[in-house]
Amino acid sequence: MGVVFLRARAVTLLGGRQIRLPLISFRTSRLTLYKPRTLIFVKFRVASQSVKMTESSASKLLNGEACQRALRAKNAGKNGFVKNHCVFEHPRKYRRPAEKNQNATSNSSLYKKPFSESFEETPLLVAVLTYMGYGILTIFGYFRDFLRHWNIEKCHIAHEREQQKDFVPLYQDFENFYTRNLYMRIRDNWNRPICSVPGAKVDLVERVTHNYNWTFEHTGKVVKDVINMGSYNYLGFAENTGACAGAAIETTHTYGVGVASTRCEIGNLDIHEELEQLVARFLGVESSMAFGMGFATNSMNIPALTGKVRNLIPFLFLFCFRFLSVEEFWNSACYSLKEKQLFLQRIIYKKKKGCLILSDELNHASLVLGARLSGSTIRVFKHNNMQSLEKLLRDAIAHGQPRTHRPWKKILIVVEGIYSMEGSIVRLPEVVALKKRYKAYLYLDEAHSIGALGPNGRGVVDYFGLDPKDVDIMMGTFTKSFGAAGGYIGGRKELIDYLRCHSHSALYATSMSPPVAQQIISSMKIIMGEDGSTLGADRLRQLSENTTYFRRKLREMGFIIYGNDDSPVVPLMLYMPAKIGAFGREMLKRNIGTVVVGFPATPIIESRARFCVSAAHTREMLDTALEAISEVGDLLQLKYSRRGRPLSSLGWSSEESLLQD
Amino acid sequence: MNFKNFREYLSWLYFQYLLITGIYVLEPWEKSIFNSVLFSAIAMVVYTSYVFIPIHMRLALEFFHEIFGGQPESTMTL
Numbered sequence: 001m002g003v004v005f006l007r008a009r010a011v012t013l014l015g016g017r018q019i020r021l022p023l024i025s026f027r028t029s030r031l032t033l034y035k036p037r038t039l040i041f042v043k044f045r046v047a048s049q050s051v052k053m054t055e056s057s058a059s060k061l062l063n064g065e066a067c068q069r070a071l072r073a074k075n076a077g078k079n080g081f082v083k084n085h086c087v088f089e090h091p092r093k094y095r096r097p098a099e100k101n102q103n104a105t106s107n108s109s110l111y112k113k114p115f116s117e118s119f120e121e122t123p124l125l126v127a128v129l130t131y132m133g134y135g136i137l138t139i140f141g142y143f144r145d146f147l148r149h150w151n152i153e154k155c156h157i158a159h160e161r162e163q164q165k166d167f168v169p170l171y172q173d174f175e176n177f178y179t180r181n182l183y184m185r186i187r188d189n190w191n192r193p194i195c196s197v198p199g200a201k202v203d204l205v206e207r208v209t210h211n212y213n214w215t216f217e218h219t220g221k222v223v224k225d226v227i228n229m230g231s232y233n234y235l236g237f238a239e240n241t242g243a244c245a246g247a248a249i250e251t252t253h254t255y256g257v258g259v260a261s262t263r264c265e266i267g268n269l270d271i272h273e274e275l276e277q278l279v280a281r282f283l284g285v286e287s288s289m290a291f292g293m294g295f296a297t298n299s300m301n302i303p304a305l306t307g308k309v310r311n312l313i314p315f316l317f318l319f320c321f322r323f324l325s326v327e328e329f330w331n332s333a334c335y336s337l338k339e340k341q342l343f344l345q346r347i348i349y350k351k352k353k354g355c356l357i358l359s360d361e362l363n364h365a366s367l368v369l370g371a372r373l374s375g376s377t378i379r380v381f382k383h384n385n386m387q388s389l390e391k392l393l394r395d396a397i398a399h400g401q402p403r404t405h406r407p408w409k410k411i412l413i414v415v416e417g418i419y420s421m422e423g424s425i426v427r428l429p430e431v432v433a434l435k436k437r438y439k440a441y442l443y444l445d446e447a448h449s450i451g452a453l454g455p456n457g458r459g460v461v462d463y464f465g466l467d468p469k470d471v472d473i474m475m476g477t478f479t480k481s482f483g484a485a486g487g488y489i490g491g492r493k494e495l496i497d498y499l500r501c502h503s504h505s506a507l508y509a510t511s512m513s514p515p516v517a518q519q520i521i522s523s524m525k526i527i528m529g530e531d532g533s534t535l536g537a538d539r540l541r542q543l544s545e546n547t548t549y550f551r552r553k554l555r556e557m558g559f560i561i562y563g564n565d566d567s568p569v570v571p572l573m574l575y576m577p578a579k580i581g582a583f584g585r586e587m588l589k590r591n592i593g594t595v596v597v598g599f600p601a602t603p604i605i606e607s608r609a610r611f612c613v614s615a616a617h618t619r620e621m622l623d624t625a626l627e628a629i630s631e632v633g634d635l636l637q638l639k640y641s642r643r644g645r646p647l648s649s650l651g652w653s654s655e656e657s658l659l660q661d
Numbered sequence: 662m663n664f665k666n667f668r669e670y671l672s673w674l675y676f677q678y679l680l681i682t683g684i685y686v687l688e689p690w691e692k693s694i695f696n697s698v699l700f701s702a703i704a705m706v707v708y709t710s711y712v713f714i715p716i717h718m719r720l721a722l723e724f725f726h727e728i729f730g731g732q733p734e735s736t737m738t739l
Binding site for chain 2: 129132133134136137140182185186212576577578579581582634635636637
């Protein structure tokens with residue numbers, strides 16, 4: 001029934017060593033890692049004969065049975081928990097029919113509905129031409145740099161002063177080269193000033209450049225009613241009329257706009273308390289805390305959770321009983337210099353607390369920054385690849401910390417709900433199964449998925465039908481679906497109480513502005529349905545309909561679209577550098593505002609245009625946009641997809657595709 | 662895509678050439694430099710092939726004719 005296409009590459013790793021642990025002994029075996037970029041069209045259906053053993057063995061584990069190797073399927077019950085093996089068995093080439101049936105019949109799938117993601121592979125010709133294009137532009141970049149260096153042409157960009165020419169160069173790395181020579185030429189596609197509310201339609205300020213994007217001038221005119229396919233306005237709450245805006249105006253009259261303090265001092269308003277209780281109720285967790293900025297929520301709270309500690313007690317002991325001052329200690333002859341250095345380093349200031357962070361390859365910059373600031377060891381697993389994550393977990397538990405082999409104090413798995421550059425949704429049931437198996441903690445960043453996924457809009461946990469208590473730390477932002485600004489962290493009461501005292505953001509950053517908090521409160525009540533109307537449910541339904549329709553139509557037209565079928569973020573692949581600029585400009589000519597993304601936010605040949613579907617878009621707007629996208633796609637030859645496209649001459653229905661069953 | 666006349670089709674083809682080579686983003690004088698370099702390279706290729714291909718073809722044909730077609734003349738005995 002369910003057909004799975006996998007292009008797997010068998011890699012023998014760790015050579016089958018046997019590693020002993022107190023309670024568990026297991027043997028690592030042949031591992032197959034599959035590249036997420038190859039043609040994977042994976043479907044999990046309830047009670048289907050799935051070739052992949054992933055969900056089957058994981059659900060058996062959740063049902064309390066011991067996990068088994070494929071070859072010893074029949075003796076499973078006898079082994080009990082002593083010999084446990086990988087939760088997610090890797091797809092093997094040789095399979096006995098007996099085990100296939102056993103695995104299929106004795107499980108209920110982890111996924112309640114089909115999980116279909118696809119990342120079609122780059123066509124070879126397109127990749128070669130893209131590299132050629134980048135090569136030609138690089139040659140011209142060097143040529144222009146040469147002209148700038150010898151002052152044949154005027155240099156507009158930052159460069160070192162004459163007196164600093166012999167210093168270490170500041171602007172020679174590839175990022176600066178790329179910015180000077182490639183980004184500047186197509187810079188008019190970004191930072192476009194907006195002069196209205198960024199709803200379904202937006203007004204842009206018209207600007208012209210007379211020196212090829214080095215400087216811009218405003219003509220004074222405004223481009224009106226540009227269909228906005230770029231704003232993160234998933235539920236359409238970015239509006240200046242309606243209940244939310246009215247309530248925000250009332251709150252401004254009551255509280256003003258600025259708070260003028262931090263949460264810990266005198267900036268804790270009753271509206272913040274109300275907001276936090278509402279967020280906790282919305283998510284289904286015990287308690288939550290709200291911060292003024294989404295980026296700061298990640299980057300300031302991960303250090304508080306897995307950060308360094310200053311252990312002062314041995315310091316005091318030493319100096320009270322032995323030495324009177326640091327100088328005396330340093331000048332004493334009883335310890336060698338090396339010993340003194342080690343002593344100070346290890347006891348007085350513990351550099352690492354012994355925490356491990358396992359983060360996804362494509363995590364957002366705020367998560368990466370938070371992980372780096374915390375000072376813990378960071379290990380990266382392949383994007384949404386559960387085998388890779390499991391391997392890392394097993395290695396971490398088996399080997400412990402790098403030199404001392406002590407066990408890790410805590411292991412934190414950091415994933416996002418929806419990855420905004422790929423449009424993919426995290427495999428949350430599998431991550432939760434792994435987390436429970438290996439006793440790690442889970443940090444889920446629902447920046448894009450809160451409010452946008454799930455039948456009740458409660459995010460990716462709601463989408464998969466899981467228990468919110470399984471996720472230890474649920475983080476999200478209010479920027480995307482709630483039309484406000486800020487972030488939150490939800491979890492157990494002890495965790496949030498700890499964060500209230502120890503988070504850098506709570507101690508030093510200004511608290512959220514009252515009208516913004518009120519906007520969140522009103523929009524959240526609308527989504528939950530507590531304001532008495534069906535507006536929330538209507539918008540959620542409209543968003544999922546729009547998403548399905550938009551994605552289906554784009555796939556049918558023949559574009560390469562990445563990501564999960566249910567995610568409202570739709571990346572459309574462009575690949576070639578010149579097409580990045582051309583796409584943005586041609587779409588603006590047709591009155592549609594899009595966001596195009598290139599290096600360094602994406603890999604260098606995989607530049608894309610990213611559409612964000614909104615509940616505020618009507619069917620007509622989507623049709624207009626789709627027509628324009630198709631036109632531009634024909635003009636620029638962007639329809640790269642090589643999957644079976646419906647040929648109207650043969651009379652196939654538009655739903656069929658060669659790879660679907 | 663419907664082109665009203667041949668000129669429009671040619672201009673679309675030129676646009677595709679600009680996009681694929683990446684020249685689209687460059688300033689007009691850079692485009693001219695690249696086009697002239699590419700055009701002169703192609704012109705040289707065409708000229709060389711015009712001068713040398715007939716000679717090479719004739720020599721190759723003679724070579725193979727000697728191997729296969731030349732047998733009856735040399736091995737014929739009377």
